[in-house]
Amino acid sequence: xxxxxxxxxxxxxxxxxxxxxxxxxxxxxxxxxxxxxxxxxxxxxxxxxxxxxxxxxxxxxxxxxxxxxxxxxxxxxxxxxxxxxxxxxxxxxxxxxxxxxxxxxxxxxxxxxxxxxxxxxxxxxxxxxxxxxxxxxxxxxxxxxxxxxxxxxxxxxxxxxxxxxxxxxxxxxxxxxxxxxxxxxxxxxxxxxxxxxxxxxxxxxxxxxxxxxxxxxxxxxxxxxxxxxxxxxxxxxxxxxxxxxxxxxxxxxxxxxxxxxxxxxxxxx
Amino acid sequence: xxxxxxxxxxxxxxxxxxxxxxxxxxxxxxxxxxxxxxxxxxxxxxxxxxxxxxxxxxxxxxxxxxxxxxxxxxxxxxxxxxxxxxxxxxxxxxxxxxxxxxxxxxxxxxxxxxxxxxxxxxxxxxxxxxxxxxxxxxxxxxxxxxxxxxxxxxxxxxxxxxxxxxxxxxxxxxxxxxxxxxxxxxxxxxxxxxxxxxxxxxxxxxxxxxxxxxxxxxxxxxxxxxxxxxxxxxxxxxxxxxxxxxxx
Numbered sequence: 462x463x464x465x466x467x468x469x470x471x472x473x474x475x476x477x478x479x480x481x482x483x484x485x486x487x488x489x490x491x492x493x494x495x496x497x498x499x500x501x502x503x504x505x506x507x508x509x510x511x512x513x514x515x516x517x518x519x520x521x522x523x524x525x526x527x528x529x530x531x532x533x534x535x536x537x538x539x540x541x542x543x544x545x546x547x548x549x550x551x552x553x554x555x556x557x558x559x560x561x562x563x564x565x566x567x568x569x570x571x572x573x574x575x576x577x578x579x580x581x582x583x584x585x586x587x588x589x590x591x592x593x594x595x596x597x598x599x600x601x602x603x604x605x606x607x608x609x610x611x612x613x614x615x616x617x618x619x620x621x622x623x624x625x626x627x628x629x630x631x632x633x634x635x636x637x638x639x640x641x642x643x644x645x646x647x648x649x650x651x652x653x654x655x656x657x658x659x660x661x662x663x664x665x666x667x668x669x670x671x672x673x674x675x676x677x678x679x680x681x682x683x684x685x686x687x688x689x690x691x692x693x694x695x696x697x698x699x700x701x702x703x704x705x706x707x708x709x710x711x712x713x714x715x716x717x718x719x720x721x722x723x724x725x726x727x728x729x730x
Numbered sequence: 731x732x733x734x735x736x737x738x739x740x741x742x743x744x745x746x747x748x749x750x751x752x753x754x755x756x757x758x759x760x761x762x763x764x765x766x767x768x769x770x771x772x773x774x775x776x777x778x779x780x781x782x783x784x785x786x787x788x789x790x791x792x793x794x795x796x797x798x799x800x801x802x803x804x805x806x807x808x809x810x811x812x813x814x815x816x817x818x819x820x821x822x823x824x825x826x827x828x829x830x831x832x833x834x835x836x837x838x839x840x841x842x843x844x845x846x847x848x849x850x851x852x853x854x855x856x857x858x859x860x861x862x863x864x865x866x867x868x869x870x871x872x873x874x875x876x877x878x879x880x881x882x883x884x885x886x887x888x889x890x891x892x893x894x895x896x897x898x899x900x901x902x903x904x905x906x907x908x909x910x911x912x913x914x915x916x917x918x919x920x921x922x923x924x925x926x927x928x929x930x931x932x933x934x935x936x937x938x939x940x941x942x943x944x945x946x947x948x949x950x951x952x953x954x955x956x957x958x959x960x961x962x963x964x965x966x967x968x969x970x971x972x973x974x975x976x977x978x
Contacts, residue, residue: 471850472847474847474851474853474856475847475850477853478843478847479847482836555830555831556830556848557808558808559830560808560831561806561807561808561822562848629757630753631753635754727803727808728744
């Protein structure tokens with residue numbers, strides 16, 4: 462483990478180069494190029510705002526554009542990282558077969574390049590918070606902590622999925638559907654409070670609201686972002702703590718899975 | 731003298747799966763309806779042991795399929811041995827394929843940095859070497875053009891320029907560099923000569939026995955994944971020629 466760490470340190474220039482490559486290739490040949498980092502979330506915010514304040518006004522929430530934007534940005538960070546990480550090893554087969562380097566840099570660079578994108582998109586968020594009169598409170602200082610927890614969770618998923626794709630090429634297709642479902646199951650464009658507290662399903666009474674929170678690490682992460690950036694109040698500490706533990710667990714398991722197979726990757730991709 | 735590369739009882743097995751499940755569905759079907767598993771084992775190397783002393787130029791010869799490339803890939807750590815142990819001291823420059831990892835959309839300059847990074851070089855060192863690399867490649871006029879506009883010869887030249895100028899401790903040279911024109915080939919050879927004088931370790935794989943005899947002090951003869959002979963190049967080449975000669 463220590464040796465892997467030292468090696469990653471030695472290859473940090475490669476990590477940096479791959480992050481830059483990811484960012485460059487994403488916007489290569491597009492007219493607006495880098496501006497898309499800012500434009501994409503704004504358009505998404507617009508779409509959801511039109512949908513939920515004009516077309517379906519009964520579900521409306523005060524200051525809906527900000528409500529949805531604070532959740533959408535972290536979600537896009539997660540979802541783009543996960544989708545791109547599935548092919549991060551397989552897509553670089555030509556490198557793996559020709560040159561030795563610590564394979565960890567592949568999923569790492571994918572997630573970190575999305576983190577850079579997310580950090581830039583936060584500029585848009587703060588701009589919109591000024592425009593839409595969002596709350597600037599002391600709790601904003603917790604933002605790096607929540608991002609760190611999300612990063613840990615995302616890395617765990619990325620290590621697992623990039624390895625799984627080496628052995629099963631339909632992982633990206635499965636994740637496509639799964640991420641859509643996950644998007645709807647996470648309170649992004651609706652407040653978690655609209656979920657029923659007791660719902661009978663096949664004779665069992667379920668507290669859907671609590672289940673959505675407990676079973677979905679992204680739900681409590683998104684809720685934490687929303688509480689500090691939209692409500693301007695402290696996050697639910699017990700949930701944040703539990704999610705941190707879950708995230709670290711995911712990273713350990715995901716990385717162990719990656720480690721178990723990384724040696725044979727050159728032969729399998 | 732210390733060993734730069736050592737193979738200790740190394741074997742490498744490849745499993746050739748003719749019907750490998752690539753999708754989840756295929757795996758599930760495989761559970762219900764077990765097809766005849768047509769896996770085949772192939773031992774590319776068997777109990778190979780040898781040492782390359784730091785500073786020597788070492789040749790590997792043998793017919794096609796003898797395991798020469800597998801030896802190089804094990805040295806470069808691209809493959810892991812099935813059993814035994816491979817130890818390499820110092821930085822190894824993989825010449826397995828020049829320009830591996832070049833990205834067509836990036837410029838020559840960007841690719842030089844990316845490629846250097848791929849070899850495990852630090853940012854400071856890459857910047858130090860940059861001018862030398864460009865000078866060696868003779869591509870200064872094209873260095874800011876995207877690589878997709880390069881000819882294949884230019885591509886290879888840039889690849890060799892990076893590989894040869896990051897100053898590896900162990901240089902791997904696979905086959906001969908059909909790189910560029912004669913002038914550039916001479917340049918490559920003189921670079922290898924320079925490495926030799928500097929006392930770096932060179933591992934050289936070739937079908938050209940003459941080049942091996944010219945360059946290498948010691949050689950290894952592989953056949954069917956086993957060591958046939960190892961020793962001073964002249965002796966090994968002579969024995970190899972004898973064995974080939976008897977067949978002809």
